Structure formats: structure tokens, C-alpha cells
Amino acid sequence: MIYSAVMGYGVVGSGVVEVLTDHRESIAKRAKEEIGIKYILDIRDFPGSPFQDKFTKSFDDILNDDEVRVVAEVMGGVNPAYEFTKKCLERGKSVVTSNKELVATKGAELLEIARANNVNYLFEASVGGGIPIIRPMSQCLAANEVIEVAGILNGTTNFILTKMIRENMSFEDALRLAQQLGYAERNPAADVEGLDAGRKICILASLAYGKHVYPQYVHTQGVTKITLEDVAYAASWGGVIKLIGQVKKLEDDTLDITVEPMFIEKSSQLASVDDVFNGIMVRGDATGDVVFYGKGAGKLPTASAVVADIIDCVKHLKARKYLYWADGGEELVKPYEETSYPVFIRAEADDRQAVFGMASELFRNPRVIVRTNAAENELAFVTDEMTVKEQQNAIARLEENGVKVMSKIRISDL
Amino acid sequence: MIYSAVMGYGVVGSGVVEVLTDHRESIAKRAKEEIGIKYILDIRDFPGSPFQDKFTKSFDDILNDDEVRVVAEVMGGVNPAYEFTKKCLERGKSVVTSNKELVATKGAELLEIARANNVNYLFEASVGGGIPIIRPMSQCLAANEVIEVAGILNGTTNFILTKMIRENMSFEDALRLAQQLGYAERNPAADVEGLDAGRKICILASLAYGKHVYPQYVHTQGVTKITLEDVAYAASWGGVIKLIGQVKKLEDDTLDITVEPMFIEKSSQLASVDDVFNGIMVRGDATGDVVFYGKGAGKLPTASAVVADIIDCVKHLKARKYLYWADGGEELVKPYEETSYPVFIRAEADDRQAVFGMASELFRNPRVIVRTNAAENELAFVTDEMTVKEQQNAIARLEENGVKVMSKIRISDL
Numbered sequence: 150m151i152y153s154a155v156m157g158y159g160v161v162g163s164g165v166v167e168v169l170t171d172h173r174e175s176i177a178k179r180a181k182e183e184i185g186i187k188y189i190l191d192i193r194d195f196p197g198s199p200f201q202d203k204f205t206k207s208f209d210d211i212l213n214d215d216e217v218r219v220v221a222e223v224m225g226g227v228n229p230a231y232e233f234t235k236k237c238l239e240r241g242k243s244v245v246t247s248n249k250e251l252v253a254t255k256g257a258e259l260l261e262i263a264r265a266n267n268v269n270y271l272f273e274a275s276v277g278g279g280i281p282i283i284r285p286m287s288q289c290l291a292a293n294e295v296i297e298v299a300g301i302l303n304g305t306t307n308f309i310l311t312k313m314i315r316e317n318m319s320f321e322d323a324l325r326l327a328q329q330l331g332y333a334e335r336n337p338a339a340d341v342e343g344l345d346a347g348r349k350i351c352i353l354a355s356l357a358y359g360k361h362v363y364p365q366y367v368h369t370q371g372v373t374k375i376t377l378e379d380v381a382y383a384a385s386w387g388g389v390i391k392l393i394g395q396v397k398k399l400e401d402d403t404l405d406i407t408v409e410p411m412f413i414e415k416s417s418q419l420a421s422v423d424d425v426f427n428g429i430m431v432r433g434d435a436t437g438d439v440v441f442y443g444k445g446a447g448k449l450p451t452a453s454a455v456v457a458d459i460i461d462c463v464k465h466l467k468a469r470k471y472l473y474w475a476d477g478g479e480e481l482v483k484p485y486e487e488t489s490y491p492v493f494i495r496a497e498a499d500d501r502q503a504v505f506g507m508a509s510e511l512f513r514n515p516r517v518i519v520r521t522n523a524a525e526n527e528l529a530f531v532t533d534e535m536t537v538k539e540q541q542n543a544i545a546r547l548e549e550n551g552v553k554v555m556s557k558i559r560i561s562d563l
Numbered sequence: 564m565i566y567s568a569v570m571g572y573g574v575v576g577s578g579v580v581e582v583l584t585d586h587r588e589s590i591a592k593r594a595k596e597e598i599g600i601k602y603i604l605d606i607r608d609f610p611g612s613p614f615q616d617k618f619t620k621s622f623d624d625i626l627n628d629d630e631v632r633v634v635a636e637v638m639g640g641v642n643p644a645y646e647f648t649k650k651c652l653e654r655g656k657s658v659v660t661s662n663k664e665l666v667a668t669k670g671a672e673l674l675e676i677a678r679a680n681n682v683n684y685l686f687e688a689s690v691g692g693g694i695p696i697i698r699p700m701s702q703c704l705a706a707n708e709v710i711e712v713a714g715i716l717n718g719t720t721n722f723i724l725t726k727m728i729r730e731n732m733s734f735e736d737a738l739r740l741a742q743q744l745g746y747a748e749r750n751p752a753a754d755v756e757g758l759d760a761g762r763k764i765c766i767l768a769s770l771a772y773g774k775h776v777y778p779q780y781v782h783t784q785g786v787t788k789i790t791l792e793d794v795a796y797a798a799s800w801g802g803v804i805k806l807i808g809q810v811k812k813l814e815d816d817t818l819d820i821t822v823e824p825m826f827i828e829k830s831s832q833l834a835s836v837d838d839v840f841n842g843i844m845v846r847g848d849a850t851g852d853v854v855f856y857g858k859g860a861g862k863l864p865t866a867s868a869v870v871a872d873i874i875d876c877v878k879h880l881k882a883r884k885y886l887y888w889a890d891g892g893e894e895l896v897k898p899y900e901e902t903s904y905p906v907f908i909r910a911e912a913d914d915r916q917a918v919f920g921m922a923s924e925l926f927r928n929p930r931v932i933v934r935t936n937a938a939e940n941e942l943a944f945v946t947d948e949m950t951v952k953e954q955q956n957a958i959a960r961l962e963e964n965g966v967k968v969m970s971k972i973r974i975s976d977l
Contacts, residue, residue, distance in 0.1 A: 168706050168849055178773075179705045181885070273703060279850030281695075281703030289687060289695030291593045292582050292870035359592075418856065421835060435582055435867035436693030439857035442832065443850065453849035456706035468882035471595065 150183045151463050154211040156233060157224035158191040158204075161247050161274070164452025165221050166200060169459070176456070180463040187217055212236055219462045221455050222246040231255050238262045238270060243466075245458035247274035247451050253348035257361035257476040269470050271458040276302065276349045277427050279450025280443040286356050286431060287472050293433030295357040297397040299563055300429035301422045302349040302408075304445045305333045305340040306372045306392045310410075311423045313380050314389055320375060332425055342371035343392065343408045350394030353429075354406055358398065360477035362406060368485035370409040379556050382495065382529045385520040388414045391422075393561060403483040411561040412493055412531075419563055430563070486538040491531060493518075495556040496547060498528035504552050505530070511543035531560060564597045565877050568625040570647060571638035572605040572618075575661050575688070578866025579635050580614060583873070590870070594877040601631055626650055633876045635869050636660040645669050652676045652684060657880075659872035661688035661865050667762035671775035671890040683884050685872040690716065690763045691841050693864025694857040700770050700845060701886050707847030709771040711811040713977055714843035715836045716763040716822075718859045719747045719754040720786045720806045724824075725837045727794050728803055734789060746839055757785035757806065757822045764808030767843070768820055772812065774891030776820060782899035784823040793970050796909065796943050799934040802828045805836075807975060817897040825975040826907055826945075833977055844977070900952040905945060907932075909970035910961060912942035918966050919944070925957035945974060 153169070155162050169176065169186055177183045188211050189203045198204070208229075211217055220237045222244055224230045230251050234244050239262060246252065252259075252272045263270035273283045277300075286295075301307050305327055312323035324341065327333035339345045347369040354362040372392050383390045391413050396406040413420050418440045422428035427445025432438050444450045461470065494512070498504035505528060508515045515530040523529070535543070544554045567583070569576050583590065583600055591597045602625050603617045612618070622643075625631055634651045636658055638644045644665050648658050653676060660666065665673075666686045677684035687697045691714075700709075715721050719741055726737035738755065741747035753759045761783040768776040786806050797804045805827055810820040827834050832854045836842035841859025846852050858864045875884065908926070912918035919942060922929045929944040937943070949957070958968045 172706060172708070175708065176706065179885070279847070280853050281699035284703050285695035285699055288875060289698050289868065289871050291874045292586060292590065292867040294586070294589065418835075433693070433867065435863040437858045437861070437864055439694050439855070441853070441855060443853035447851075449849040450851055453706040453847065454703065457703050460705045461702060464885055465882070468879070471593070471878055 150185050151218050151466070152185050152187040152216045153219045153221060153459055154188040154190065154217045155186060155221045155223065156190040156211070157222070158189050158193070158195065159223070159225070160448045161223040161451050161455065162189070162191070162221070164448040165223060165455050168449070168452050168456045176460060180460045182463050184459060184463055187214065208233055212240060217242060218466060219243045219245065219459050221459060222248060223455060224248065225250065227251055227254055234259055235262060238266055238268055241266055241268055243269040243462040245271045245455055245462060247272070247455055249275040249345070249348040249352060253351045253364050256352065256355060257474060260473050264469070264473060267469055269462050269465060269472070271461060271470065271472060272352070273458050274451045274454035276352050277429060277441065277443070278445045278447060279454050280427060280429065280441050280445065282353070282429055282441050283356065285441070286353065290431060290433050290436060290439070293435045295431060295433055297395070297432040298350070298353045298357055298429070299393055299395040299419070300350070301391055301419055301427055302346040302394045302429070302445065303340055303392060304425035304427055305337065306346070307422065307427070308332050308425045309341070310372060310375070310390060310392065313375070313377060317377060319377060320373065341373050343369045346392060346394045347408045350396055350406060350408055354396040354404060355474045355477070357396065358404065359474050360481055361474055362404065362477055362481055366479050366482040368407045368409065372410055374556070375410055376556065378495065379558060381520050382493065382518050383412050385518050386412060386493070386531065388412050389420050390558065391419060393419070393563070395561070399483055404481055405483050405488045407485065407488070409559055411559045413561045413563050417563045486541070487536055489534050489536045491534050491560040492540050493529065493531050493556065493558045493560055494554060495527060495529040497526055497553040497555065499526050501528045504528050507547060507550060507552065511546050527555070564599050565632050566599050566601040566630045567633040567635060567873055568602040568604065568631045569600060569635045569637065570604040570625070571636070572603050572607070572609065573637070573639070574862045575637040575865050575869065576603070576635070578862040579637060579869050582863070582866050582870045590874060594874045596877050598873060598877055601628065622647055626654060631656060632880060633657045633659065633873050635873060636662055637869060638662065639664065641665055641668055648673055649676060652680055652682055655680055655682055657683040657876040659685045659869055659876060661686070661869055663689040663759070663762040663766060667765045667778050670766065670769060671888060674887050678883070678887060681883055683876050683879060683886070685875060685884065685886060686766070687872050688865045688868035690766050691843060691855065691857070692859045692861060693868050694841060694843070694855050694859065696767070696843055696855050697770065699855070700767070704845060704847050704850060704853070707849045709845060709847055711809070711846040712764070712767045712771055712843065713807055713809040713833065714764070715805055715833055715841055716760040716808045716843070716859065717754055717806060718839035718841055719751065720760070721836065721841070722746050722839045723755070724786060724789070724804060724806065727789070727791060731791060733791060734787065755785045755787050757783045760806060760808045761822045764810055764820060764822055768810040768818060769888045769891070771810065772818065773888050774895055775888055776818065776891055776895055780893050780896040782821045782823065786824055789824055790970065793909065793972060795934050796907065796932050797826050799932050800826060800907070800945065802826050803834050804972065805833060807833070807977070809975070813897055818895055819897050819902045821899065821902070823973055825973045827975045827977045831977045900955070901950055903948050903950045905948050905974040906954050907943065907945050907970065907972040907974055908968060909941060909943040911940055911967040911969065913940050915942045918942050921961060921964060921966065925960050941969070
């Protein structure tokens with residue numbers, strides 16, 4: 150019998166306990182050891198829970214018990230998860246987690262501590278919920294150079310955009326519905342402002358390129374400013390708006406990494422990833438495009454990914470898994486202003502002809518997009534590739550001339 | 564330096580040599596060891612090849628060289644690949660392969676020999692080419708009970724069906740085009756008769772349920788009898804025809820496993836998997852539906868999967884990977900006649916009214932499907948779920964009454 154502990158008895162934590170308990174036998178067969186739960190750490194009380202004898206409020210109970218070999222950290226947040234994880238690894242316990250915030254901000258350091266102590270730090274559940282992505286990227290695609298990773302990484306915003314696209318629901322109404330259905334939290338900022346997707350693309354980028362990419366260096370933009378007009382123009386253009394986390398290596402070895410809403414063509418594999426689903430495309434030089442698709446969140450999918458990592462730790466109590474990236478700095482990331490892409494612009498235009506005339510001088514090869522039921526005093530167009538700096542300058546010049554720009558959305562090459 | 568050998572210098576074998584050579588450095592970093600190629604086994608000569616010094620025609624050179632720790636068997640076919648693999652494993656060499664025929668027919672035995680000799684037998688490349696599927700199923704979904712696996716597992720037939728659906732091309736013309744483009748072999752039987760897809764679903768079923776499912780017990784039907792009329796009816800019904808390999812566990816613990824063309828609804832994730840692409844859906848009890856999508860064949864995708872397995876073997880020279888299933892027999896598989904599903908029937912009908920009257924007595928709840936440009940003397944309908952035996956009896960009765968049945972196609976629940 151190998152003992153584990155679960156830190157945090159929220160949605161994911163209770164799911165982990167449930168999966169470990171309900172699938173006890175088949176898990177033992179796969180891990181070649183029975184896996185018991187010795188402690189569940191939570192500051193709250195859970196009267197009536199069948200796991201009464203396992204609850205503790207003291208982290209030290211777990212830390213000081215040498216029988217506990219694997220710890221699932223499913224508390225979320227950086228503190229105190231960071232300190233607890235560090236101490237467990239230093240004590241020779243393997244740690245598995247679904248905590249994307251911690252992995253995205255402290256991954257390199259924790260992976261180094263795990264290595265120094267010959268234990269594992271695994272985090273399959275931190276990206277894509279139950280979709281296998283961390284392990285396929287680190288193992289199955291090991292013989293590839295990763296050219297690009299792009300994905301719909303946040304189910305809440307994808308649900309909101311799907312409602313806007315399919316049912317013409319406003320952002321506010323769609324958000325309210327997501328909250329009613331339990332897909333969005335009461336404070337939805339981490340989702341709708343793109344922070345959650347940002348953490349996930351940082352984890353995928355670190356894994357793909359071997360150096361830690363920190364969220365603070367990554368341009369991160371959410372969906373709060375997307376309007377139904379933008380959605381309609383995207384349809385006229387032949388696509389949909391999705392919140393995309395994307396990273397690709399540029400010729401100068403820096404990374405073009407961003408989270409932002411993008412126009413993507415209907416024919417793209419990611420265009421049909423709807424509702425709360427996630428889809429992640431990995432472009433390898435040998436393997437071509439490989440797409441992973443499934444529910445990106447939820448109690449049991451995420452818990453099953455955590456438990457798969459626990460099983461893997463138990464199977465690798467002696468031989469360490471190779472999952473590692475080095476520390477990295479700001480120089481890894483191409484400054485956002487210097488990145489380059491075609492863009493969609495929507496502007497107020499009492500005199501469309503005149504505004505298009507100006508746009509033609511300021512933007513690279515603008516082409517007007519028309520749609521039915523468009524307001525009479527607006528003009529929308531798409532451009533060729535321009536740097537963000539050039540886009541910003543052009544917009545500033547338009548606005549100096551009294552033309553208000555209402556939307557600017559990246560056009561993806563997906 | 565760890566030495567490998569490559570057996571077979573065809574499309575995949577030359578790709579393996581190419582990937583190992585071109586990515587030498589990054590592979591060394593990932594494997595934590597340099598990986599050299601010591602031998603390439605092929606009965607042919609390759610004058611002018613830069614790997615001249617590595618070619619051998621004698622398998623014993625590889626077998627008797629204790630420096631060779633990992634062997635890539637990319638010869639294809641059961642003989643002599645079976646004997647070579649067995650001998651290598653018995654000599655303590657790990658073997659990796661893309662040979663689905665060998666894994667599907669001898670997998671349990673070879674996995675047992677690998678276990679007994681504390682080495683690895685890995686075959687990520689045998690299903691889905693460069694799409695990671697074997698490892699995600701065996702590791703990432705380890706905490707799931709697999710409810711169902713269904714996939715488009717053969718790129719050649721998917722290309723042919725896509726041409727029939729999109730361009731109204733006949734089966735014969737589409738096959739000829741596939742041959743011209745190098746997607747189909749001159750003798751296309753293994754693809755178009757469903758044998759290739761059958762081997763792959765057997766491998767996935769063995770992995771999912773832990774016991775070897777042999778191809779000879781699996782109902783296997785190809786696409787050679789699919790007509791443009793069937794394709795048009797599928798469109799009227801609201802879907803497409805795809806060649807699906809599918810396995811699900813029934814309540815009596817037997818497996819409903821089959822390869823056959825099926826009607827699938829347009830909204831299914833697999834419906835949009837077109838051309839030479841493969842898509843595989845794994846339905847887990849915890850994780851829900853997870854879909855893997857990408858190019859299912861091709862030199863470099865397949866070679867990169869083989870090389871990823873080589874890297875994994877090098878990282879696990881001492882600790883064995885857990886990839887195993889036990890032997891299995893005919894009793895695992897529900898006899899095809901006893902399986903049950905709704906079906907599409909197309910019949911000659913000079914008097915539609917009369918034929919539909921008969922059908923209503925013989926089939927469960929038949930509903931007529933109409934389509935534009937249908938021949939006047941035919942009737943098409945779909946039924947509720949019936950066992951195959953019941954379907955066959957009903958068809959026999961129709962034919963006794965002089966009604967010729969031209970098509971019978973399974974309607975999937977995907």
C-alpha cells in the first residue's frame with residue numbers, strides 16, 4: 150500500500166477522493182500497488198463526510214508522515230500552495246497538481262526542486278482538464294520540434310462566445326447564463342480577462358521550448374470587449390471569433406506568444422470547438438498538426454487527470470519521470486508591439502468613402518467587409534500583416550482625424 | 564551513447580533514420596543520452612546512401628551485438644518481423660514498432676516476453692501515425708474506465724469517402740486518385756476491405772480492456788460496396804458515411820467490436836474528420852469524450868512516433884514502462900449477429916407503397932428517407948435498433964418476396 154494525501158477538498162479535491170475510492174481496484178492493477186488516502190487537508194469541516202477520519206487542518210501532519218509518498222495539491226492559488234509543494238518535494242514526496250497558476254508562476258523552480266530531490270512534480274490536470282496534453286507533448290511528440298501551439302484553453306469564455314455566435318446573445322447575458330450554469334464564477338475576471346488561458350499557454354510554451362515563460366511577459370486580452378457586431382463581421386468574413394492562446398517560435402528564436410480574441414476561419418479545426426469544450430493544436434515539424442479535443446474543466450475530468458498523475462508517481466517512485474524546463478526571462482518573448490499579423494478594424498464612419506480613403510493610406514491593403522444590418526455609420530475592414538506598433542500608429546492617426554476605432558481584432562493564421 | 568538498430572529501410576524506416584539523424588541534439592537532450600544508429604537491416608542495396616556503413620543483410624549482426632539496446636522494427640508484415648522481435652526481446656533488447664499487423668496478431672505474446680525479460684515493447688506508431696493515442700490511453704486516461712473507443716482509423720478509405728461525399732466521385736475513381744497520389748497501394752485490399760482499420764481497433768480494444776482481442780473475431784467490412792446513392796441518402800438523413808472502427812463494453816462484459824461503414828450525424832466530432840486525416844474518440848467515465856485528431860499516416864509523422872518510443876525506451880532501460888495486456892479469446896467478443904443497432908436499408912422498389920408495407924411488418928419502426936434525384940424504383944429507410952440476426956432475417960424475407968436489397972449500413976450512436 151502506497152499512501153497519498155489530498156490538499157484541498159473543493160471541487161477537484163473531492164473528485165480526486167471520489168475517483169481514488171470508486172476505482173480502487175482498477176487503479177491498483179494499473180499502479181501495481183494499492184493507493185490509499187491517508188490525509189485530506191482542508192481548513193473547513195465536512196460533517197457527515199464518509200472520510201471523517203482522514204481530514205486534517207494541519208499541513209504538518211502530511212509533511213511529517215514519511216508514509217505519504219504522493220501528495221495531490223488541488224488547493225489552487227499561489228499561497229500557501231507554493232510553500233506546501235516546495236516542502237513536500239524537499240521531503241522526498243512527489244506532488245501532482247491541477248494548479249495552473251502555481252505551475253505558470255513557479256514551475257521552473259518547483260521542477261528544479263523535484264529534480265534535486267529525485268521525486269516528481271506532475272501537472273497533467275493544469276491544462277485541458279481531462280484532455281491528455283502535457284504528457285503527449287513531453288513524450289509522444291518528443292521527436293518533433295514544436296513549431297506552434299494554439300488552443301481554445303478556457304471553457305467559460307468559449308461558452309460565452311458560442312452563445313454570442315449561435316444565439317446572438319450579448320456578452321453580459323451570456324456571462325450571466327454561464328454563472329447560472331456554474332461555468333463561470335461570481336468574480337469571473339480570471340476567465341473573461343484571459344488570465345486563465347494565459348497561464349495555460351505559458352505552461353504549454355515552457356514545455357514546448359524548454360524554458361519557463363512567465364505570464365507577466367505575455368500579452369493577455371480577454372473577451373469583455375467583443376460585441377455582437379464583431380461576431381457578425383467575423384461571420385461575413387467567413388469565420389468565428391475565438392479566444393486563442395498561441396505560441397510560435399520566430400526566426401530570431403524569440404516567441405510570439407499571446408492570448409487574445411482572434412478571427413479564425415470556419416475551416417480551421419479549432420473553429421468547431423464550441424461550448425465549454427477545449428481544443429489544442431500542436432504543430433510539429435515531423436508530425437504535422439495534431440489536435441486534442443475534450444472537456445477542459447469539470448470535477449471528474451480534472452480529477453481523473455490528477456489521479457492519472459498519482460498513478461504515474463506511484464509507478465515511478467524510484468525512476469524519475471522526465472518532465473522539466475529551465476528558468477527563463479523576459480528576453481524569451483518578442484515584445485507584443487513588434488509582433489506582426491493581419492488585423493480586423495471596425496470604426497465609426499459617417500462618411501464611409503472618406504474614412505476608407507484615410508484607412509487606405511494608413512493600413513496595409515485594407516479590404517472592406519460588408520454585412521447585412523450593419524449600422525450606416527460604420528466601416529469594417531481587414532488588413533495584410535502589420536506589426537502591432539504600425540497598427541497602433543495607424544489607429545492613432547485615424548483617431549486624430551476624428552474617426553473613432555471601436556474594434557481591433559487579430560486575424561489568426563490557424 | 565546508446566545504440567539502436569532499424570529493421571526495414573522502407574518509407575517509415577528511412578524516416579526513422581532521418582529523424583534520428585536530423586534531430587540528434589534535441590533527442591539527446593530529451594533522452595539524456597545520445598542515441599546512435601548502429602545497424603540498418605534491409606535485404607536491398609542502397610547505393611549512394613550516406614548510411615552505407617550501417618547497412619546489413621544479416622539479422623544476427625543486430626541480435627548478437629550487445630551494444631544494441633533498442634531495435635525499431637519497421638518492416639511490416641508478420642514474418643519475419645515476429646521472429647526477429649521475439650529474439651530481440653529475449654536477448655534483452657527493447658523493441659519499438661509501427662507494425663500494426665504484428666501487434667494485432669501477436670501483441671499479447673510479445674508483451675509477455677518483454678515483461679519476462681524486463682524490457683519494453685512499444686508501438687505508439689501502430690495506430691494513428693503521428694497522433695499520440697497509445698500512451699494517452701494507457702497513461703493519461705489510467706483513472707478512467709473506458710466506455711467506448713471509436714475512430715476513423717484509416718486515411719486511405721477516409722480520403723476515398725471524402726471524395727465521394729464532396730465531389731460526387733465514384734468509388735473506383737476515388738480509389739484511382741488515391742493510388743495516383745500515393746495514398747493507396749497498388750493492391751489496396753488491406754485498406755479498402757477494412758483490414759487495416761480492424762487491426763487498429765483490435766490494438767485499441769486490447770489496451771482499453773486489458774485482454775487481447777484478435778482480428779479474426781471481429782466483424783470487418785470495408786468501403787468497396789458504398790455507392791454514391793448511399794452517400795446522397797446519408798446527406799438527406801443529416802450526416803455522412805465514414806468507415807468507423809468501434810468497440811464498447813456491453814452489460815454482459817463482452818465487447819461490441821466492429822469495423823464497418825456507418826452513418827454518422829453531421830454534429831459528431833468525427834463527421835468533420837476528412838481527407839487522409841484520422842480522428843479517434845475515447846469515451847471515459849470520468850473524462851467524458853476526448854478526441855485525438857491528425858494525420859494518421861505518412862513517413863515523418865509515423866517515424867516521429869517510432870522515435871518517441873525509442874527515446875522512451877532509452878529513458879527506461881532499467882525501469883520498465885507499464886504497457887501490457889493479457890491473452891484473450893473468442894469469448895471476449897459478442898458474436899456480430901447478436902449485436903444490435905439501427906440500420907439504413909436501400910432496396911429496389913417498383914411499387915414503393917407495397918415495399919414499404921412489407922418493410923413495416925419486417926423491420927422495427929422504419930422511416931422513409933427521401934432525396935432529390937433518387938431513382939424512381941428505389942426505397943430507402945432507417946429503422947430502430949435491431950439485432951443483426953433480425954436485420955438479416957427481415958432482409959431475407961424481403962428478398963423472398965422479390966425485393967432486392969442493395970444497401971444495409973449501420974447507423975452509429977456517435
